[in-house]
Amino acid sequence: MDALDVARWQFGVTTVYHFLFVPLTIGLSVLVAILQTLWHRTGNERYLKLTKFYGKLFLINFAMGVVTGIVQEFQFGMNWSDYSRFVGDIFGAPLAIEALVAFFLESTFIGLWIFGWDRLPKRAHLASIWAAAIGTNLSAYFILAANSFMQNPVGYRINPDTGRAELTDFVAVLTNKVALITFPHTLAGSFLVAGSLVVTVGLWHVMRNRGSADAGAYRFATKFGSWVVLVSATLVVITGDIQSKTMMQVQPMKMAAAEGLYTTESPASFSVLTVGSLDGSRELFAIKIPYLLSYLGTGDPNGTVHGINDLQAQYASQYGAGSYTPIIPVTYWSFRFMIAFGMAAAAIALLVLWSQRKGRTPTSRWLLRAGLVMPVLPLLANSFGWIFTEMGRQPWIVFGEMLTRDGVSRSVSLTEVLTSFTAFTLIYATLAVIEFKLLVRYARAGVPDLTPDPAIDDSHDDAERPLAFAY
Structure with a gap:
């Protein structure tokens, strides 16, 4: 060190x-x-x-x-x-x-x-x-x-x-x-x-203070926060899709590292789970969704996505000898944790809205527990x-x-x-x-x-x- x-x-x-x-x-x-x-x-x-x-x-x-x-x-x-x-x-x-x-x-x-x-x-x-x-x-x-x-x-x-x-x-x-x-x-x-955060605090008071004079205010806050979460999650997906295409243009190595894509593919599949060699030079096992990575990176389901090994050779020729590959496990899993935690928060918001349909008051302890951890999920996604x-x-x-x-x-x-x-x-x-x-x-x-x-x-x-x- x-x-x-x-x-x-x-x-x-x-x-x-x-x-x-x-x-x-x-x-x-x-x-x-x-x-x-x-x-x-x-x-x-x-x-x-x-x-x-x-x-x-x-x-x-x-x-x-x-x-x-x-x-x-x-x-x-x-x-x-x-x-x-x-x-x-x-x-x-x-x-x-x-x-x-x-x-x-x-x-x-x-x-x-x-x-x-x-x-x-x-x-x-x-x-x-x-x-x-x-x-x-x-x-x-x-x-x-x-x-x-x-x-x-x-x-x-x-x-x-x-x-x-x-x-x-x-x-x-x-x-x-x-x-x-x-x-x-x-x-x-x-x-x-x-x-x-608005959902969590509102939900806690809705379930703990059901007969209070301010119950209506907390119910509104819970619904208001839930809709904010759902709309925001939708916008995160839309802007993230555009961002991935921009990233493909300016930093193709980052896109390849996010997917653990070692070789250039056309069309390229989105990797749900990839296991690579210890030196990060090749793929050993993967679960993939066909055509999705090409669409995310280029907007074309049959588009070409350059792999880590080819980009490393290109950068070494362009900038000189050395490694231009990021730490693949970090980029691969941080990308997936970002998506998973964000979508988990949206799922809880949807459950909160469903639990209050037609004037109902939520009573599930599991929903309350999920609500209490809810603000942590998008914080982790952002991080x-x-x-x-x-x-x-x-x-x-x-x-x-x-x-x-x-x-x-x-x-x-x-x-x-x-x-x-x-x-x-x-x-x-x-x-x-x-x-x-x-x-x-x-x-x-x-x-x-x-x-x-x-x-x-x-x-x-x-x-x-x-x-x-x-x-």
Whole structure:
């Protein structure tokens, strides 16, 4: 083990951990805005209760996401300084816009939304949560644009004097075809996570508090979240299909590694299960669906899909001697886990809707248990999706331009990287416990009581009232 190995592990662990918060923040910001819009248009108090209830869960998650996200950018300077020198002129531009525009937009309007209850006009307050939601989604786009450059470099040139990549077309970077399809795919996955949380909390209260005055609100939340999950799952499939065809164009090795396809086939079958040799050079046993892989990769059931061995020979001829094959078991199984966990969440949402048909109240303990694990499933799907995306690009840190081993900081020792890796892991583990306990605590508390407190004197001017967290 050397500094490169530990640096990769550190970035992988911190990235996956940070992304546990990101999809919930992206999806829940919009869902809370929709709930508040329903209250604004109908005046129905149950929508206001749900807005404040899920809004509190959104704010807890948002705060944790900000804390864990800061570490990501530090690592570019600490552990990946050679990568930062090479591509900083390009990679830094979308990240700078994300911080200066998108994050500023979401954080400012979240503040207005938190402290603006009963202070801002209703329309202005509603606009605040929508502006925060838009900022959250814009933030995701700029970050994905930066990542997409690593997958499919565009809009740049290599300076022969400095050996660095220089930005020549920022519009090309922002409209990278990988970013244009990764963004909607990521959004769909985010709504899958957020909808699952809404279902879980609503279902728990529906089954545990059947006779409560707020049972109708929880029933609505459960159905609302279930439909969000089902629609999102459908969009994940559609955008994933487009993404696979884009991946076939820009990174055919990743597509071959996802399927464990060692030899070029036309037509190519989709591998449900493949067992290969230990060295990853050939297939030993496989269960396949004919023509499906050709369609996923090319849109043509008889299309040609290049195999791992042929692509390895092509890349060795193009880029020089070396291995250009990712770790096949990781890419193969992460791709399948991504699909399986996402579809499992959709299946539970369908069962939840069926259990509440014609006004029925669900009573199955097995359904409740499935509902309680439901948010974990799309989180795992998202995590395995990113593991596949990043591991499938290996050994490149910038595809076709820079190998991962060439991007690590040369002056950072193994001891230094191990120290920071251990510290971050322990801190993140502590934050994970705090996040889980806070979410569980406030989720169990249920929707707030909106009955005015007679002990509060509203006779004074609003300007004299102290600024308070209005939940």
